[in-house]
Amino acid sequence: MTLDLTGITSKVAIHQLFKEKLGFEGWYGPSWDAFWDSIVAIVEMPEQLTLTNWDEFAQHCPRDMEILRQVLHDYNAEMAPKRIILA
Template identity: 30%
Template structure:
């Protein structure tokens, strides 16, 4: 029996370019990472989710190329979210992170 397929990282793309509100960002995260409905939509819940709930191994790409002025205003929040993913990737070898900005 070949178990190799179980160790191939699942590719996930989090594209926040069209998001206008913080809630939309967390909806993208929740949907793309297949998180439960009770996901808390904040940085602490994000950390808990990617280090304990999300399926791993995972190859995550975060894209943020703001398409509107409202999207541009989310830059600081996106940076915080990226920092959480970076920290998780450093602590857990099962997460690979790519960022396109």
């Protein structure tokens, strides 16, 4: 599965995209802790999730991009062979 992050320039927008495309629960909000809980224990993630065109998000939200990179690193280590990659 591929998610295109073109036009995503805020933390709220990226979390809304994740909620819609990955089928997160209705209570899900713009929180990296909720994102982690959702991807490891609540929804069935695809074998590989590819995030494309993430540069704009990284430029507008550098701190959140740093957190996202750490979450992806941890997810890939803990949930192998499933993985989330930036392309």
